[in-house]
Amino acid sequence: MSPVIDTIETLLVDLPTIRPHQLSMTTMACQTMVIVRLRDSDGIEGLGEGTTIGGLAYGPESPESIKRNIDTYLAPLLIGQPADNLNVLRARLARHARGNSIAKSALETALLDAQGKRLGRSVAELLGGARQTHLPVLWTLASGDTAKDIDEACQRLKQRRHGDFKLKIGANPVEADVRHVAAIKEALGDRAGVRVDLNQAWNEATAVRGIAALQDAGIELIEQPIPAREHAGLIRLANRFRVPMLADEAVQDARDGLDLAVGGFSGAFALKIAKSGGLQGVLELAHLAQTAGIGLYGGTLLEGTIGTAASLHAWATLPELAWGTEMFGPLLLKDDIVAEPLAYRDFGVALPTGPGLGIALDEDKLAHYARR
Template sequence: MGLKIRRIQTELLDIPIKRPHQFSTEKIDQKGFVLVRLDLSSDIQGIGEGTTPGIWWNGESVETMKLVIDQYIAPLLVGEDPRYIDQLLQKLDRHIRQNSFAKAAVEMALYDALGKYYQVPVHQLLGGACHRSLNVRWALASGTVQGDIEEGKQLVDQGHYQVFKIKSGKEAPEDDVERSINIAHGLSGTSTIGIDPNGSWSRLIAKTSMEELNEAGIDFLEQPLPPEDYEGLSELVDMKKVPIMADESVCSIYDAYHLAQLKGADIFSLKIHKFGGMHKTLKVGAVAESSGISCFGGTSLESSIGTAACLQVFSCIRSLDYGTEIFGPDWLADDIVTKPLRPANSKLYLPDEPGLGVELKEEKVKQYRRQNEASWYSTTKPS
């Protein structure tokens, strides 16, 4: 009997964060995760996680991810040979539309299990690393101008981070632009800054602000317009003032191809969860490289499990010109692995251990397990 996927289990966790985090639509003080354990017939267990900035981002939540994995993904995969990853991912796409975050969580556990089975780090299964370390920038999202400036200066003084991204989009667009520029001026000479309005600006606001943003030293403008406005993004790129990064506008290899054809981005923000896993992230990276588009390693604010997966795949992306923002473990007040992955001097280093390179700390899993949920959900295909 060959190697098989024996069991897939999930559980929901809520982990506190160090300080409230302001998105364009909501403020949070803890982060939800769905933890995935995938057992092989060889008694090897792989781990993965699903998480999202919020249900506002793409319609998925950790609760929907858990339901989709338990009821739909697990029955399709249990009993299958885990070594045929591309075939398994195609099978999931044929049977389950969308739900990329749920698929990515399971694929993460699958790659971790295979890396442990072959005794190699995941990046070797993906083709091998181009980078042994990755630059990391921190997101400024305290909710106030002075709070963001003070936080940025403190992190620079402590030697933790040198580059930042401003989370914006909460206020009226005109006020949002002014706020972002004030923060950039407050950190001028200290670091470089990007801005992310999460698609909340209009074409008019974005166009009339480009000169000011350029003068303030903004090094990229991430997703200023609604995700569907490819033509508007293309017009901003044509202005050649501030590099335009696409995030919500590029959620699949087909989006990447379309946006590249329209010259609608200077930079793609790559995220494992929005693409449906590491395998597809590599494909989007290839589209970017072949189109002369730079890449940025984005985050869904993962724990050390998801951050390890990001490290593995982003290390294989040659055109990662803008570094990453995979600061999740440093943003959380606690973690669920034995050795959390936290940046040192704005860098994260690629683990050499088999699989993702992280191990669960079971007492922490128990501590943060959602209390009103059953501890285990498993689906096992009869032999």
């Protein structure tokens, strides 16, 4: 008989960041993760993580709503069901619960982790096999202070930790943001690529002015300069400038990807398991992008180690990502809740090995940081 899902437990875990992380819509000094512990009737436990940015400042799901909706609506749909047919379980969640992509991603991660442990296979193997075991990782400079950001970037280069950098801008006037970014790019020169993320902060007219200046400054990629719903505007910007546009909030799943591709979008898609409801959904989007000749970028919602490991298993099944990844979430945190941290070295991170995600919890650390 197939094992069935016995219990699903969710925990809110608050971990402080190493420094304030400034975005266009909020500044973070702590990251809250929803940790999922799914236990099957054969005694196997699967781990998952649902994480977002800045409570409700970024999107419609908060850590508290993710936990409540899993506990109240989603977990009852899974408990008692056979644990080894993920396609049926995903369809069951989609049929009975709309939206809640981060919550669904956390549950799918836990299901895949448990199935991998049961079969003695990694999550990447369950998804078809890893094509790469070391993935490049950039670092986001988000202190808001130009001198501090330059120093931070130089330290990361010297340590061979990161070779490319992204700047979060959009909270300040355009001219101030451009000066900040241009100074950092000038200081780094050809030693590193520099990109920017607006998190939808500009309207299209402002974006035309700002992107022109950023392109002149040597910035190599512009992420989501205008609101997510403005697909036509993003396509116009992509066709107007040499510097590529990176669609992030504008492309949640394969349906959004198809809309942009059919409209003539050129540039890249930011892949995030949380946006697409899990690993299988994000790979559907990735394969669509590949077919349309659109570049790929492995994005993050600043997940901790569990969510980051899940993303890495998905990215590892793809050909080389044209724009690399930003799976640095665990490095932004002062501490961790896992027994063995991810191995960051040589401007990237190693794919975890072992069954499932290849991640085990540190129970003492989990108990210390879990919200009462």
